[in-house]
Amino acid sequence: ESEKLAIICKATDIDFDVFGEFIYCINLNAETEEKDMEALLEVYQRIDTKMAQRTLRFLRTRIHLQKNI
8 A cells, every 4th residue: 555655646746755754654553664664765766756647647547447337
């Protein structure tokens, strides 16, 4: 689920620090390890903004087509 948030935030050009705060707030529990949060931040940095925007457009189209079936 967190990877989906990373794509959405990257597509909407959310700042890296703001994304980090989102992840911190969402994962405030004893089971989440610091290394997992750091790994997700690394994923966010590697995602290309244009690719994330294309992914969202694809998903919107797919959802729209499913609703019309």
